Amino acid sequence: MKVAKCPSEDLSLTNCVIVNEADFSKKVKYVCITTPDRRPLIYTVLHNGAVKPGYVGFNVIQRKQILVELDQEINVEAFTPDPQRQLISTLVLEADFLQKKSTTNEPYNTDQMAVNFLEQFPRHGYHIGQPLVFKFLDKKTLSIRVKEMEAADMDAMASGKKSEPRKLDFGVLNPNSSIIFEKAEGSALFLTGKAKARQSHTSLFAADWDFQKMGIGGLDEQFVQILRRAFASRVFPPEVVDTMGIKHVKGILLYGPPGTGKTLMARQIGKMLNAREPKIVNGPEILDKYVGESEANVRRLFAEAEEEEKRMGPNSGLHIIIFDEIDAICKQRGSVAGNTGVNDTVVNQLLSKIDGVEQLNNILVIGMTNRKDMMDEALMRPGRLEIQVEISLPNEKGRFDILKIKTNKMATHGKLDPDVDIAELAALTKNFSGAELEGLVKAASSSALKRYIHLGNQIKVDPDAIDKLKVTRADFIYSLENDVKPSLGTSDEALNEFIERGIISWGHTRDLLERGLMFVKQARSPETSNRLCLLLEGAPTAGTSALAAYLAKNSDFPFVKVITSSEMVGYTESSKCLRIKKMFDDAYRSELSCIFMNDLEQLMGYSPIGPRYQSIVLDAMYSLLSSSPPKGRKLLVICTSKRREVLEELGLLPMFTAVLRVPYIREVEDVRMVLEESQAMSSAEVDEVCRHITHGEVFVGVKKLLGLLDTMRVMKDVDTQERVAAFCNLLEDEGVYKPSA
Secondary structure, three states: OEEEEOOOHHHHOOOOEEEOOOOOOOOOOEEEEEOOOOOEEEEEEEEOOOOOOOEEEEOHHHHHHHOOOOOOEOEEEEEOOOOOOOEOOEEEEEEEEOOOOOOOOOOEEHHHHHHHHHHHOOOOEEEOOOEEEEOOOOOOOEEEEEEEEEEOOHHHHHHOOOOOOEEOOEEEOOOOOEEEEEEOOOOOOOEEOHHHOOOOOOOOOOOOOOHHHHOOOOOHHHHHHHHHHHHHHHHOOHHHHHHHOOOOOOEEEEEOOOOOOHHHHHHHHHHHOOOOOOEEEEHHHHOOOOOOHHHHHHHHHHHHHHHHHHHHHHHOOOEEEEEEOHHHOOEOOOOOOOOOOHHHHHHHHHHHHHHOOOOOOOEEEEEEEOOHHHEOHHHHOOOOOOEEEEOOOOOHHHHHHHHHHHOHHHHHOOOEOOOOOHHHHHHHOOOOOHHHHHHHHHHHHHHHHHOOEEOOOOOEEOOOHHHHOOEOHHHHHHHHHHOOOOOOOEOHHHHHHHOOOOOOOOHHHHHHHHHHHHHHHHHHOOOOOOEEEEEEEOOOOOOHHHHHHHHHHOOOOOEEEEEOOHHHOOOOHHHHHHHHHHHHHHHOOOOEEEEEEOOHHHHOOOEOOOOEOOHHHHHHHHHHHHOOOOOOOEEEEEEEEOOHHHHHHHOOHHHOOEEEEOOOEOOHHHHHHHHHHHOOOOHHHHHHHHHHHOOEEEOEOHHHHHHHHHHHHOOOOOOHHHHHHHHHHHHHHOOOEEEOO
16 A cells, blocks of 8 residues: 555544555554564554545554655555453553644643543553644643553453463554643653553552452452453453344342451542542432432432433443442331331442443443342342342451462561461361451461550550560460351350260160261261251150250251240230341351251240241241252251141141151169259268159159259258258159159
8 A cells, every 4th residue: 555644634643644545444443554674563544535445544652753854655455463462551641732833831731631631542552652632621732742551461450369460562442541741751741640651550450469469358359350340341442342132231230248358449440440439428328418419419429420321422431439338228118117218229220321212331330238139129130230249258268368469568577476377276166257357367476466465553665565565376376266257157155055065974874865866967967868857856845955955066056046035025926037037147147057046936925825927937937948059059057946746737747858856764774864964962971862762753854853952952951861852752743753653
């Protein structure tokens, strides 16, 4: 092709080479021009009929760069960039006045220049050393030279690995590129703003993304899932996405227990996508006491994105809006009491902005909640908050990563003792959330600091503490045992109340414990069903609760919770159901979980006089005992009952995988075992009691028998014969022993 002049001044300001559609179709966006000295240079193409076929139009500075004259023949080929490897993350431009004799002291704001540059030259291709003409507002025209370009390593970013910025010889600008302006050497140009120097930030295509640096641990898989689903389509030019007929993802919902890193991940996503400053708002901040103001607050959040979408269309940059505690404003419509309807109208306004009649394609809404069940379903369909990622409790590897991050600074400064094994701590902290692991590190640090504080009339600090201070393994173990307990961990105190007397081994209990522990082992096995319900039934004082608590405690499950009727005194039926359901929902967040429900009849409010029961609670029991936990979760439910026939009549008995009967003590030898193991009597007294009750019938629960033995503990100064007689009389008075006629 032959070299021609640029047809007009306006076209020369586009910095494109002008071609005729007869030579290159409109699908061709870039061309490679080989200069006389064999240098390949890439330019952006603009089609215009003012240029004759067979000619290519250059402006003056372009002709100077490639050293060509008018009508000179050059080689021009269509060029297709690699969208994965040649997208610009950071573009550094050197600026000066175009007319050196005509300068001004007027400041040029680089932040505004960067936005204007992206608007004027969307999706343009650039090569190193390329000269450009830049008309910024009504100010004097600038001469620009491409000094440096960097691209992100998408593979490294997806895997969470750190990589050095990759230099580019040629790259394509995108709406999220970071533009940096530098003053040319010897120039009188006066630059202001943040974009006049390199900023230590990450963007969508940043190459130095690093989980360790960002303080995110244990969330690698979730981050890669978000990257793949939410940002894959934004990497490619708009025309590529149009050919596939798809739209960008507009919303992400992060949900999970408190303290697992939802807010942290959302903020780091906001930093990673730093093309536009993310707007972070707490859900309750949207609500306003004045009519219509809550809806107006929602509209204001999207106003800037709407204005840019109208002005720049598909080349608009990405606008991120982060909602913390989004459940506060997006409850199920119609669920909030009162006749104001404010909650419903806020939800409607948010729905219309994300995916209404006038759709925005340049927004990403990130919502966070630990109550996904309360949110309106319309908000979670595709096109709205369609990517729903559970930020659950970290596994052992995740806990190791988090602890490594949280102790990194003290390890760097030599304040972490060599006896601290992070892998050991990760294994010991089952069901700890990220926030609780951070609390553990703080507590261990406080324990270490306390050693160098001397308490007396005055509080004094050891002057050599800076040199001697080290956080040891003992500090972490002490904090684990005394200071920090996981909210979704085991209810040790509640379980200990049931087995405060210990488990007394007698005839039938050995078989019961063996069978019970076999079912616990079955519940852990990956080859079995993910739900196992075990019922221990027996008459009052038979010891069913103690045995059930023993099985729950020795299951070694990281999540063990106790549900009793005593903690729900005064609850309404619906409140009781919500309490029980929440316990099951919490259990589903752990890989292995155990729920101990003591005395099912009392939980359902059963009364033998009538009889009557709470039907809503019964329905909840049907649902919760029959439903399986989510995939990858294992649940063991251990229940106790004093009235098997009641559960059978109510239809609850078939819900259980197995039913274990806890009997009363009937044999004299079994009584002997309990008396000997309790150590409340001497051997001679035990022999005397057993000799006495041989001439009759014994029918007693182990709990009842242990309670009667407490009487003997306070009769230490009484004669042996009197103690034995008193105990036998107690057995007879309580009706658990009947002498032969």
